[in-house]
Amino acid sequence: MAPLLLWVKAFHIVFVASWFAGLFYLPRIFVNLAEVSPGSHAERERLLLMARRLYRFSSLLMWLALGLGAWLWLGFGAARFAGQYWLHAKLALVVVVVAYQHVCAAHLGRFERMANLKSSGWFRVFNELSVLLFAAVVVLAVVRPF
Numbered sequence: 001m002a003p004l005l006l007w008v009k010a011f012h013i014v015f016v017a018s019w020f021a022g023l024f025y026l027p028r029i030f031v032n033l034a035e036v037s038p039g040s041h042a043e044r045e046r047l048l049l050m051a052r053r054l055y056r057f058s059s060l061l062m063w064l065a066l067g068l069g070a071w072l073w074l075g076f077g078a079a080r081f082a083g084q085y086w087l088h089a090k091l092a093l094v095v096v097v098v099a100y101q102h103v104c105a106a107h108l109g110r111f112e113r114m115a116n117l118k119s120s121g122w123f124r125v126f127n128e129l130s131v132l133l134f135a136a137v138v139v140l141a142v143v144r145p146f
Helices: 003-035 041-075 085-112 120-143
Strands: none
Touching: 003 041, 003 085, 003 120, 041 085, 085 120
16 A cells, blocks of 8 residues: 555544544534523523534534545545445445534524524434444445445
């Protein structure tokens, strides 16, 4: 395996794991925002500031992970992956994870507009989706079950 490929792969893994760390924590901030009492403006603003910063940072990590993933796929032999359906499934899940990131942005926008209608319990369940997606992506990438 070429040394450059190993460096690209290593940083791809680092940025994917870091991106998911943001996706694990951002919905947890939403749980806290949904539980803030209406009169607690300082707490609400602090949580919104944290959520905005985390969303921006995780978006940057997303783009770095996607860019390095595309580099691995296109630059190091996309044709050799033909017929390897684990990769197709993994790429489909990557699309779902990107959509999850955008859904987080929509929820953040609703919190900023004070238009959230979801309960903290709903956000607790929503928070677990990122863990399931991460596990599925890792299993597909490592085990390559089909």
